[in-house]
Amino acid sequence: MSGSPLSLANPRTRLAVILTTFFALVFLILSPRSSDNYTAPYPKPRTESWKSTANRWLGWSAKKTVEEVQHPIPKLMHEAQVNFRSLITRQSKTLSAAVKEYRKRYKRDPPKGFDEWFAFAQSNKAKIIDEYDNLIRDLEPFWSMSGQELRRRALQIGSLPSVDLVRLVNGSTTTVNLEKGYEDAEVSARAKGFRVMMEKFQNKLPDMDFPINAKAEGRILVPWENNKYPNTTKQDSSGGVEDMLGGPFIPDWRGDGSVWEAYRKTCSPDSQARRLFGALRPNSNTVQRPLNRLEAATIGDGLPTRPDGDFNFQEAVDDKYDFCAHPWARFNQGHFFSDWRTIPVLYPIFSPAKGDGYSDIMIPSHYYYSSTKRYTYGWDPVNMILSDDDENEQPWEKKKNLIFWRGATTGGGSSPPGFLAQYQRHRFIKMTSDTSDTNRTVVFPHPEGSNEYAYAKVPAPKLNSEIMDTAFTKAVGCTQYPGGCDGMRKDLRFADAVPLGEHWKYKYLIDFDGMGYSARLFAFLMSESAVIKSTVYREFFSDWIQPWLHYIPLSSHYSEIYNIHAYFSGATPSMLEAINKANQTNSQEVKVVTDAWHDGDAQLRKIARAGRKWKMTIGRKVDMEIYVYRLCLEYARLWSDDREAMGYKG
Numbered sequence: 001m002s003g004s005p006l007s008l009a010n011p012r013t014r015l016a017v018i019l020t021t022f023f024a025l026v027f028l029i030l031s032p033r034s035s036d037n038y039t040a041p042y043p044k045p046r047t048e049s050w051k052s053t054a055n056r057w058l059g060w061s062a063k064k065t066v067e068e069v070q071h072p073i074p075k076l077m078h079e080a081q082v083n084f085r086s087l088i089t090r091q092s093k094t095l096s097a098a099v100k101e102y103r104k105r106y107k108r109d110p111p112k113g114f115d116e117w118f119a120f121a122q123s124n125k126a127k128i129i130d131e132y133d134n135l136i137r138d139l140e141p142f143w144s145m146s147g148q149e150l151r152r153r154a155l156q157i158g159s160l161p162s163v164d165l166v167r168l169v170n171g172s173t174t175t176v177n178l179e180k181g182y183e184d185a186e187v188s189a190r191a192k193g194f195r196v197m198m199e200k201f202q203n204k205l206p207d208m209d210f211p212i213n214a215k216a217e218g219r220i221l222v223p224w225e226n227n228k229y230p231n232t233t234k235q236d237s238s239g240g241v242e243d244m245l246g247g248p249f250i251p252d253w254r255g256d257g258s259v260w261e262a263y264r265k266t267c268s269p270d271s272q273a274r275r276l277f278g279a280l281r282p283n284s285n286t287v288q289r290p291l292n293r294l295e296a297a298t299i300g301d302g303l304p305t306r307p308d309g310d311f312n313f314q315e316a317v318d319d320k321y322d323f324c325a326h327p328w329a330r331f332n333q334g335h336f337f338s339d340w341r342t343i344p345v346l347y348p349i350f351s352p353a354k355g356d357g358y359s360d361i362m363i364p365s366h367y368y369y370s371s372t373k374r375y376t377y378g379w380d381p382v383n384m385i386l387s388d389d390d391e392n393e394q395p396w397e398k399k400k401n402l403i404f405w406r407g408a409t410t411g412g413g414s415s416p417p418g419f420l421a422q423y424q425r426h427r428f429i430k431m432t433s434d435t436s437d438t439n440r441t442v443v444f445p446h447p448e449g450s451n452e453y454a455y456a457k458v459p460a461p462k463l464n465s466e467i468m469d470t471a472f473t474k475a476v477g478c479t480q481y482p483g484g485c486d487g488m489r490k491d492l493r494f495a496d497a498v499p500l501g502e503h504w505k506y507k508y509l510i511d512f513d514g515m516g517y518s519a520r521l522f523a524f525l526m527s528e529s530a531v532i533k534s535t536v537y538r539e540f541f542s543d544w545i546q547p548w549l550h551y552i553p554l555s556s557h558y559s560e561i562y563n564i565h566a567y568f569s570g571a572t573p574s575m576l577e578a579i580n581k582a583n584q585t586n587s588q589e590v591k592v593v594t595d596a597w598h599d600g601d602a603q604l605r606k607i608a609r610a611g612r613k614w615k616m617t618i619g620r621k622v623d624m625e626i627y628v629y630r631l632c633l634e635y636a637r638l639w640s641d642d643r644e645a646m647g648y649k650g
Helices: 011-030 050-058 072-089 095-106 114-123 133-144 147-157 189-197 224-228 241-245 259-266 327-332 424-432 460-467 484-491 500-505 521-526 561-569 573-584 600-617 621-639
Strands: 066-070 163-169 172-176 208-213 400-408 439-445 452-459 468-474 506-511 530-533 589-593
Touching: 066 072, 095 114, 095 133, 114 621, 133 621, 147 163, 147 208, 147 241, 147 621, 163 189, 172 189, 189 208, 189 621, 208 621, 224 259, 259 327, 400 424, 400 460, 400 500, 400 561, 424 468, 439 460, 439 561, 439 573, 452 460, 452 573, 460 468, 460 561, 460 573, 500 506, 506 521, 506 561, 506 600, 521 530, 521 600, 530 561, 530 600, 561 600
Parallel strands: 066 589, 400 468, 400 506, 506 530
Antiparallel strands: 163 172, 163 208, 439 452, 452 589
């Protein structure tokens, strides 16, 4: 009957049905679904979360409690593979192609002997033929002076302390030390190494002198005005090196200057380093900002809660960091406090590495080229045999899942004193020795093995105990540390020194700058462990190696290292404990997703293998010889009075 209380014709009945249907729909929308707990070994479909759907449909203005964002590391690794593959495939395959590419890049003919160099490179299966932009940049300033002037300056600079000459005469090389009475354990070691690198082709080169830096630190800091307008400044060195320097060269600063004061003059007049009064004299109370090249978090904007700076990842190391624009950053790098005086005039000095702004000419390190117990993977010092496989190497499955480092407290001098605690190695050991109540933001797979991530604030002491095995082995210059040697040993972890072979027991090997570049890098790359690298120095191979493929780049503030380990090695007990506490308090959560099934350990091993392959195919001894050969041809043209005749016309 239409008049029945249960009839749809009854207004009250219709209202009850409508309300019941509405609340049933709301219940269905807000009910958890099994797909939200998706744990199959495939990427979860990138669909809108049910909470976001409910918010949008119902018009609720409350903040979302779940946000999906991309983890940056997979993209960085993919782009690294693409970039390196492109680098290798575009290298010239024929002499004519190499000559054409040279002329296209540098707007002049290749140097005389380029054809013989190309044949040498081809016969030794060189993979890099065209990528010599660093070498050309190093030598470019010397085109502004004549061959006569270059020869005179080479001879003059060879008379300074800790500079040796590799002298090439009639196709034969010798090592000469012109300076007398100055004792230095490093003298001649680098020069001898460079001389040996030339032996295979020295008979094809004209007579020349190569001034070799015996120090690890860079030596040449030419003021910006002199670099920008070389023809308006004095170029005649006939008065001698003392005349060029405005007085006798003093090996150390002796309290009357610093590297930073010399360095800031290389910056443009409108830079922060030149304009700010605070950039002139170091201030120990200066706020320490990070050296991160990526200014913003890579996970997007507008999140209700998100990982902080600990979740920023660099595309590369800080070897091009602009200290002129950010003068405060110098406090964190020891090479600005070197005790060794720099030279403010353009002299040809060949050094194994240099920071941005220096005018040294880069050459391969003698530590990379020679075989020694401390720096060479696979070296048997008893039988004098070098092997591709070190006897102490460990299978990947047996390597400890820890970040390992041992070394001395080197990293800078004391001019001015008082900043030792802020040098690169000290800051890292301080961070990984932290026993305070500091928390680190860590993003990790959750659930484990899925392509979904969660993040939590985790106590730094717990993280350090779980993933770090880092310590100093020797205290150098500890009297300059706050509290002296006792203060250093109280603040920083110390342990016994270990032989090189002990490093191969760990999956992660971290590499830092010392007084200059780190000489252990090639040994680390040759191992079957993955390398984490932090540096502000460029070396001869910097354009040949690919970060995120052959090694993991680390910023100069190091804060992302916990998330690097978390990505590749997964959650530690302290991470799981932290996320469980957050869930119990209904803390907001960010979900980070990748586009593929995540196997961090396999990806880490891939980096380790790629680094080893690079060392065995591009970082070989013969590759260093090929680089030096090319360098010698370019330098020979500059050495000549008739540079036009020293060009290759083929």
